[in-house]
Amino acid sequence: MDVPAVALHETSASAAALPPSPAAVAAVTQALAASFGNRLITSLAVRQQHGHTLTWIPNQPPDAVVYPHSTQEVSEIVTLCARHGVPVIAFGTGTSLEGHVNAPYGGVCVDLSQMKRIVAVNAEDLDCVVEAGVTRKELNEHLRDMGLMFPIDPGADASLGGMAATRASGTNAVRYGTMKDNVLALTAVMADGSVVKTSTRARKTSAGYDLTRLLVGSEGTLGIITEVTLKLHGIPEAIAAGVCPFPSIKAACDTAIMTIQTGIPVARIELLDEVMIKGFNLHSKLGLPETPMLFVEFHGTEAWVKEQSERFGEIAAEFGGGPFDWATKAEDRTRLWEARHNGYWAGRALRPGADTLATDVCVPISQLADCVEETKRDIEATGLIAPIAGHVGDGNFHTQPLLDLADPDEVARVQGFLDRLVKRALAMGGTCTGEHGVGQKKIKYLEAEHGAPALAVMRTLKRALDPQNILNPGKIVVL
Amino acid sequence: MDVPAVALHETSASAAALPPSPAAVAAVTQALAASFGNRLITSLAVRQQHGHTLTWIPNQPPDAVVYPHSTQEVSEIVTLCARHGVPVIAFGTGTSLEGHVNAPYGGVCVDLSQMKRIVAVNAEDLDCVVEAGVTRKELNEHLRDMGLMFPIDPGADASLGGMAATRASGTNAVRYGTMKDNVLALTAVMADGSVVKTSTRARKTSAGYDLTRLLVGSEGTLGIITEVTLKLHGIPEAIAAGVCPFPSIKAACDTAIMTIQTGIPVARIELLDEVMIKGFNLHSKLGLPETPMLFVEFHGTEAWVKEQSERFGEIAAEFGGGPFDWATKAEDRTRLWEARHNGYWAGRALRPGADTLATDVCVPISQLADCVEETKRDIEATGLIAPIAGHVGDGNFHTQPLLDLADPDEVARVQGFLDRLVKRALAMGGTCTGEHGVGQKKIKYLEAEHGAPALAVMRTLKRALDPQNILNPGKIVVL
Numbered sequence: 032m033d034v035p036a037v038a039l040h041e042t043s044a045s046a047a048a049l050p051p052s053p054a055a056v057a058a059v060t061q062a063l064a065a066s067f068g069n070r071l072i073t074s075l076a077v078r079q080q081h082g083h084t085l086t087w088i089p090n091q092p093p094d095a096v097v098y099p100h101s102t103q104e105v106s107e108i109v110t111l112c113a114r115h116g117v118p119v120i121a122f123g124t125g126t127s128l129e130g131h132v133n134a135p136y137g138g139v140c141v142d143l144s145q146m147k148r149i150v151a152v153n154a155e156d157l158d159c160v161v162e163a164g165v166t167r168k169e170l171n172e173h174l175r176d177m178g179l180m181f182p183i184d185p186g187a188d189a190s191l192g193g194m195a196a197t198r199a200s201g202t203n204a205v206r207y208g209t210m211k212d213n214v215l216a217l218t219a220v221m222a223d224g225s226v227v228k229t230s231t232r233a234r235k236t237s238a239g240y241d242l243t244r245l246l247v248g249s250e251g252t253l254g255i256i257t258e259v260t261l262k263l264h265g266i267p268e269a270i271a272a273g274v275c276p277f278p279s280i281k282a283a284c285d286t287a288i289m290t291i292q293t294g295i296p297v298a299r300i301e302l303l304d305e306v307m308i309k310g311f312n313l314h315s316k317l318g319l320p321e322t323p324m325l326f327v328e329f330h331g332t333e334a335w336v337k338e339q340s341e342r343f344g345e346i347a348a349e350f351g352g353g354p355f356d357w358a359t360k361a362e363d364r365t366r367l368w369e370a371r372h373n374g375y376w377a378g379r380a381l382r383p384g385a386d387t388l389a390t391d392v393c394v395p396i397s398q399l400a401d402c403v404e405e406t407k408r409d410i411e412a413t414g415l416i417a418p419i420a421g422h423v424g425d426g427n428f429h430t431q432p433l434l435d436l437a438d439p440d441e442v443a444r445v446q447g448f449l450d451r452l453v454k455r456a457l458a459m460g461g462t463c464t465g466e467h468g469v470g471q472k473k474i475k476y477l478e479a480e481h482g483a484p485a486l487a488v489m490r491t492l493k494r495a496l497d498p499q500n501i502l503n504p505g506k507i508v509v510l
Numbered sequence: 511m512d513v514p515a516v517a518l519h520e521t522s523a524s525a526a527a528l529p530p531s532p533a534a535v536a537a538v539t540q541a542l543a544a545s546f547g548n549r550l551i552t553s554l555a556v557r558q559q560h561g562h563t564l565t566w567i568p569n570q571p572p573d574a575v576v577y578p579h580s581t582q583e584v585s586e587i588v589t590l591c592a593r594h595g596v597p598v599i600a601f602g603t604g605t606s607l608e609g610h611v612n613a614p615y616g617g618v619c620v621d622l623s624q625m626k627r628i629v630a631v632n633a634e635d636l637d638c639v640v641e642a643g644v645t646r647k648e649l650n651e652h653l654r655d656m657g658l659m660f661p662i663d664p665g666a667d668a669s670l671g672g673m674a675a676t677r678a679s680g681t682n683a684v685r686y687g688t689m690k691d692n693v694l695a696l697t698a699v700m701a702d703g704s705v706v707k708t709s710t711r712a713r714k715t716s717a718g719y720d721l722t723r724l725l726v727g728s729e730g731t732l733g734i735i736t737e738v739t740l741k742l743h744g745i746p747e748a749i750a751a752g753v754c755p756f757p758s759i760k761a762a763c764d765t766a767i768m769t770i771q772t773g774i775p776v777a778r779i780e781l782l783d784e785v786m787i788k789g790f791n792l793h794s795k796l797g798l799p800e801t802p803m804l805f806v807e808f809h810g811t812e813a814w815v816k817e818q819s820e821r822f823g824e825i826a827a828e829f830g831g832g833p834f835d836w837a838t839k840a841e842d843r844t845r846l847w848e849a850r851h852n853g854y855w856a857g858r859a860l861r862p863g864a865d866t867l868a869t870d871v872c873v874p875i876s877q878l879a880d881c882v883e884e885t886k887r888d889i890e891a892t893g894l895i896a897p898i899a900g901h902v903g904d905g906n907f908h909t910q911p912l913l914d915l916a917d918p919d920e921v922a923r924v925q926g927f928l929d930r931l932v933k934r935a936l937a938m939g940g941t942c943t944g945e946h947g948v949g950q951k952k953i954k955y956l957e958a959e960h961g962a963p964a965l966a967v968m969r970t971l972k973r974a975l976d977p978q979n980i981l982n983p984g985k986i987v988v989l
Contacts, residue, residue, distance in 0.1 A: 155876035225963040233872040236941035244723030393712040397634035425713040462715035484704040495974030
């Protein structure tokens, strides 16, 4: 570890005391009720829906939920909360997995789901401007007739603001990149209520600090994203998808590695272990052989897709994979990817009635087979049922242990497994999360991953941009 | 303009008084001489070489130049300078164009050109780790036998640290992205001497704030980049390049737009106006027709390159372009791109003995034809010779007015032209610089481009990470 930063990180203002006083919360809630009427809700049911609802993290509801209709309204909310030192938690669709939207100090949840304007689609420039609450499926529905698409696909029908805030990616990232690569610019409300537009619609720029990328992935802790300018892509002329069985996880991983290394621009390449396939068969009746598989998809012209598919088939055969089963019809492809996207439910089918959680890590692709195999041995040794699915073109994979939250011993064993998974990924030069984000549950791994000096810089940024610590406090960095 | 930020941006430490006292400079220089021996140089000639040497910006030499051999040595230099409040200016190859390496307040120039270790090439992972002083050509020379390449190509044989610091791009960016997209992680020395490693070799991550992208393009004002982890690509199986003449700038631009819109993954698509082509003919004896042209290149398999080229040819023909002239042999391709890279010298051939400067803007591609045509009319109306060349797949173009710096009237006319060029690009939704960066000369345009609140955030970041304002002061943001 290098010399820790000292002088640099001692000059910032100290964070306000959290949680805020009941009087401060009451003042904010009353003022919001006056401005927003029935768009300000304080019922416990709605507040709990806006705390963390997915997986195993306890629910910590905010004090109130407000539904703004414009960036200006978000600015008014944040300005008010800043005046009273009350936390503000941005909320999209609530599909994050690591406790991102919990409110450990209470405060106001800003639910952006009513900000649904598609402000502009610039077909010639292959870009669009949308408000934060538009979901990826809504956008793609709107774009389809123009022959355009927004490819980033984390599975859930998440809001585009939320996807930007969490640096989401998913199955198509291997070809089209993550949100980091597909957000050209964004509008955000900062901790003092000021409204920042980070960039223009130009495809590239060298005009100053990259505020876009600073806010993408900041999980609402540095600013609240209210509008995003996104890159679009033409819907490919031809799409081919299919499934390919392998004799082992290693053979499937090696095929993925070779596919990437030979420069085949595969659009999707998903690894499913035999446990996950069993879940698919139970949940989606796919009738697949219960062995490790790759689900792949190619985009391009007819001829180019054919060439890519053939080359992939040759690589798979080299590693003992195959036969490759094509889903040539659109409805077969849809069925395949729906099954993949329903992985969460398929996993649950493996142990009916059990609780579950989803987690992810990402390693350099050369380490992928080892990391997945070690993880599978660990799952077995720990006595868990935990299917594995991965966006393996990027070295990113997920696992989803099934457990009984009422059994403290099982909970402890799962926690031990998750710790070892992260440490294994870090030891292999990887990251504690490829796409799910930090939220509450992965804060403890950031120092091991980044080192103390980098973490000190992150804290400095947080203190500088949110000196009162009111923006989604208790996430990413703890002040 | 939105409400300007107030509370947020008034809490930071104030910047140290610049320039530093002669005693502070003497103390630093003596201490460095003791540690670095003949790697610390104070001769005027060397200092002037490290001030700004390209184009028309006056030279402002540093007080001393030091040549570190490791990140640790850079950390020692910065720690020393921080103690005495002396500026530190990072220097790569000095090929930046907007005054990035000038030393308006004196200080110590940290010349990273002796940090030349290629630390690791991970062929399986398609990445490498190099010290900041390795140039892009040196890296590609090293990679060639492995069948790998680093495609980002700004023309000059710039250092990879410098390219990261300025968010460089160039001819291949339309296919492979800019430095923003190709730096996986970096090591940087911060203003207090602490050493930060921003990320891992994982292809993607959601583990905290994107310090990599914060430092890429920060031009040495937030930290000194000493090591970069870069994405690599396989050398394409087949490459086809060629030139295609057009009856007008508009026809060439429209062809570029349609090429991008139809999803042809062109690797390079360069616009040259008839003035630039004349310069090429004078300088490189290319014998081309003096009309607007596109230079294009396609990468892929044999069959796929053939298909791309044919499709491009069809689009060009639709807009009255052609005939398309192929450079099938590698040496013909090399000659073509050497001519393109020598554009600076080709431009100078148009007015022998004249001074020159190079500048760039970038607009949404739908605005490109209009922006280039208006700019050409402006060049004519202003009575200038100024060739135009553009990375038009990204909407980015350059112009290079020839002028006599001894003629104040001509200098004033050129300055007026440059102002109008930037304002034109901004009015069309573009940026004041697509790839050259801000340096000293484009600071004045940042508020018009980003708005006061975003600029306030940039200042806050600078103050938080460099409270003494010692890292390349007077660039990007002025405190």
